[in-house]
Amino acid sequence: MSDASNRVAASARAAAFGQRLFFDTRLSNGGTISCASCHVPEWHWTDRRPTATGLADTDRNTPSVANARFNRWFGWAGATDSLWSASLRPFADPREMGNSERHVAALVRSQPDLECSYRQVFGRSPAAVEDDKVLADIGKALAAFQATLVTGRTPFDDFRDALARGDRAAQARYPEAAKRGLRLFVGRAQCNLCHLGPQFSNGEFDQVGIPVRRPDGRYDWGRYDGIKAVQASRFSLLGRFSDDRKGTTGESTRRVALTVEAYGQFKVPGLRNVALTAPYMHDGSIITLADVVRHYSTITDEKLILAAPHPHAEPGEELPARPTGSLLRTLNLDAREIADLVAFLHTLTETRAGPIRRPPTAAPAGGTQLVRSGAKPCG
Numbered sequence: 554m555s556d557a558s559n560r561v562a563a564s565a566r567a568a569a570f571g572q573r574l575f576f577d578t579r580l581s582n583g584g585t586i587s588c589a590s591c592h593v594p595e596w597h598w599t600d601r602r603p604t605a606t607g608l609a610d611t612d613r614n615t616p617s618v619a620n621a622r623f624n625r626w627f628g629w630a631g632a633t634d635s636l637w638s639a640s641l642r643p644f645a646d647p648r649e650m651g652n653s654e655r656h657v658a659a660l661v662r663s664q665p666d667l668e669c670s671y672r673q674v675f676g677r678s679p680a681a682v683e684d685d686k687v688l689a690d691i692g693k694a695l696a697a698f699q700a701t702l703v704t705g706r707t708p709f710d711d712f713r714d715a716l717a718r719g720d721r722a723a724q725a726r727y728p729e730a731a732k733r734g735l736r737l738f739v740g741r742a743q744c745n746l747c748h749l750g751p752q753f754s755n756g757e758f759d760q761v762g763i764p765v766r767r768p769d770g771r772y773d774w775g776r777y778d779g780i781k782a783v784q785a786s787r788f789s790l791l792g793r794f795s796d797d798r799k800g801t802t803g804e805s806t807r808r809v810a811l812t813v814e815a816y817g818q819f820k821v822p823g824l825r826n827v828a829l830t831a832p833y834m835h836d837g838s839i840i841t842l843a844d845v846v847r848h849y850s851t852i853t854d855e856k857l858i859l860a861a862p863h864p865h866a867e868p869g870e871e872l873p874a875r876p877t878g879s880l881l882r883t884l885n886l887d888a889r890e891i892a893d894l895v896a897f898l899h900t901l902t903e904t905r906a907g908p909i910r911r912p913p914t915a916a917p918a919g920g921t922q923l924v925r926s927g928a929k930p931c932g
Contacts, residue, residue, distance in 0.1 A: 557797040558790050559637050559693045561674055562700060570670040571698030573912050574691060577667075579660055580644065582608065582651035588643065588695070591615045594909045597829040598702065603837025607649035612773060614837035617830050620823055622700040625756040625805060629820045629835040630779025634806045635795075637696035638788040641688060657691060658684035685787065689794035702910065704825045705903035709735075712900070727900070734897025737890060742850075744894075746880050753824035753901065758815070762852045762881060763834055765817045773836070776818035780811050828899045846894045850886040 561567035574580065575588045591605045592598045598617040600606075605615040613629050621627070627639035643649040644657055661667045662679045671679045671687075674694060679687045708727060715723035738744045747755055758776040765772050783789055783806060790803030797803065819835045833839040839848055886894070 556635070556637075556696070556700075556802070557799070558635050558795040558802045559696055560796040561693050561697055562637075564674065564697055567674045567694045567697035568701050569698075570674050571694035571696065572910065573666075573670065574695050575698055576912055579664065580650060580652060580657060580691075582656070586650050588640075589911075591649075592618050594911060597826055597906075599830045601831070603832050605649070607643070607646070608651045609648040611646075611648045612767065613835055614832065616820075616822065617826065618699050619702045619704050620752055620825060621702070623752050623823070626758075626779070626783075626820065628779065630775050630777075630782070631758060631820060632779040632782035633786065633788075634783050634790050634803070635696070635788075636699055637689070637692035638786065638790075639692075640695035640699070641692040641788055644688070654684050654688050658687040661687055661691065686794065689788060692788070705905055705907065707825065707903055708900040709897075728896060730893050730896035731900045732897075733890075734893035734895070737886075737894055738897055742884055742886070742894065743880075744849075747821045748824055754821045756821070758818035758820055759880060760817055761819050761834060762848065763819075763836060763838060767836075774816060775835070777811065777815040780809055780815055783809070824898060824901050826902055828902050842895045842898055843891055846886065846891045846898075849881065850884045850891065852881045852883055 556562035575592075578584050578587045578590075581587065586607050591600045591607065592615065593600055598619050600615045602615065604613055605611045616629070621636055621639075624636070625634075627633040627636065628642070633639040633642060644652045645654070658679065661671055668679060671690065671694075675690050679690075682690075708731070712724060712727035712731075715721075715727070738748075747757075747759055749755055758779075765774065767773060786792065788794055790797065790806050791800075795803065800807075827833075828842060831840060831842070833842070833845050839845050
């Protein structure tokens, strides 16, 4: 899959470099944390924690990076608008990798394996460009690797294709509980209003019925602050680090605007492999899929009011009105209906997972294992 904003998005060499970077603890402050510390391949690219822990505890659940290439916005609040920009954000967060732009650039310039691979992927020495350009390039290599992490076929895919070709024998192999759950999903429960398309997500944001006030008394304003962040970012698709000279990839960023509805909204996640990535919600507050279905089934006006923050603005900003409207409504599903929906969600799990994507544990001098056959190694 190409990405006009990232000229190395489809490069196998960039993906190999990005894979090494993804597991490289040198990129963190103190050399103890890598991207894979939270996005663990053996745990389906999550960490099984309610909220992520890097150098310190954070406030948000770790989303899987599998299928991330298909996103329009990144992170629970959509604070970044490209996979390569999203890959940069943890570097500077003091709770995650706690590093600086200058340190990352200096590391790439000073470490022979990183310098070598950077030069081979981008066609220039990292010493020849400024720090922020080196950082953007590192994000693009990381994105090239993450773009290769795509989930496989599921029992639902087999059932869908059997329906399309009229294969009754194949249809009969799909569990009856899952069939009932599917009818609910697209019928009375109307889950497909938000969870639609190949990834079971509209790629946007909505109220989720989780209070915006955190246990520590602070507030998580969700999409409202995400829009602010992407508008202020030097690494957005509208900035000078995008490789898209026509500017078409940045159209959504150009049009996004702060609205009343953005308060307390969070990303609608894709549902492929959802049974493997507990706990759930942006704050990791719901432990099982059955509890997630029960949460949405029993959503009430009171829950939605708690999820809609009080008027909030930065100093000098006009206070907006309270958010209004939501697609959520009380369903009052019974125990069997909840179980049927969960049975359907389990059929969105890939049948055969791909290989664990860890790089070689020892890198030959000069990083020559990253060079494709026939390419000249560094040295």
